[in-house]
Amino acid sequence: MTKRVAILISGGGSNMVALAEDMVGDHPARPVLVLSNDPKAGGLQKARDMGIATAAVDHRPFGDDRSAFEAALKEELDRTGPDIICLAGFMRILTPSFIAAYAGRTLNIHPSLLPKYKGLNTHARAIEAGDAEAGCSVHEVTADLDAGPVLGQARVAIRPDETPETLAARVLPLEHRLYPAVLRRFASGDRSLVTLS
Structure with a gap:
């Protein structure tokens, strides 16, 4: 049975586009x-242009009431009945109760080689630490931030003159290859590690 995928974004949606473009043909999943x-997120129009249903729940009117915001998110999600949820540049930290509602079926892409550099400013932190390489990881979402089982990683060497901006630009194409590869495998029921370089 074809899996139904909901993709959560906050911005331009480049990883969302990579996922959606891959979900064709014999792929075991489809974006629903x-x-x-953010109602003004650029990725929403890209999704509409691809024929994918869209929705927005602006977090700002909810202020600090995360449970009310997440209840509204959940209402939109449950309307489409997704089997898998992909966080693709979704810049809101989700509460344990929200994550529990979709436990075992939520994925996220993170711009570091987890377990290193959870949270923000990952590329700068990798450079400052003198690491030889950086990259991105796809992991299952759990209640602990960026701490769920890693399902895929892609690596790139850090150059001597690297800046956070140049490293981010070099990692992004790897994200666009890795996330679809992991989703394809995950939707087939395979949680073995995907590695790219």
């Missing part, structure tokens, strides 16, 4: 919704 916390 692109959902954003």
